[in-house]
């Protein structure tokens with residue numbers, strides 16, 4: 345089954361509105377040659393930068409994402425952002441359950457699941473992050489951890505809903521550390537994730553779900569990673585913050 349490549353830039357807490365606008369103004373020209381049917385190119389700025397970036401990418405092949413979403417429609421949830429607020433700005437993708445949210449902000453599989461359901465109900469494409477810590481990998485618990493995150497985070501989704509979800513596999517030990525999983529290690533884990541999705545939702549759904557790799561992915565390793573059978577793109581932190589490096593990464597990924 346051929347799955348369309350999806351490369352998403354996770355800007356994390358970087359870029360003011362002015363800086364974000366400048367970044368995508370430069371990026372637009374650099375990726376204009378990437379055909380829309382070959383790859384989805386997504387940028388996920390911080391909330392306060394989304395509007396300016398959304399304006400700047402109008403008419404381009406770059407799509408807009410957010411880094412989180414609350415499950416309630418509105419109400420007393422200080423510091424949170426609702427689906428309608430994101431929709432108004434032209435957001436199409438939402439990163440959910442990033443390991444930094446799990447580690448520093450108390451995100452659990454249960455809250456991930458609520459956010460995923462809210463995102464789907466609003467018509468967004470959720471990018472659901474899973475990944476093990478270094479000690480999990482070293483003690484042979486990677487598969488157990490991933491299974492629990494998938495089972496909890498995707499609980500109660502219908503097949504039709506699951507077909508719209510993107511999974512991002514991000515080994516926590518590889519995020520921002522310069523340590524990338526080797527293509528072989530990443531592929532082995534992506535394969536495990538796909539088998540789990542096949543078990544949960546049936547092969548016809550599992551085989552179609554796009555699974556991104558994330559964790560120190562850059563222009564230099566993008567081709568080899570995306571060349572793997574079960575790696576369908578990337579969720580990019582550091583290398584997405586500079587237009588030239590993000591563009592190079594996208595072009596190299598498409599050679600994989």
Ligand code: PGA
Nearest residue numbers: 519520559560580581582
């Ligand atoms: P990194 O971050 O590319 O800087 O390692 C990836 C991520 O956390 O999404």
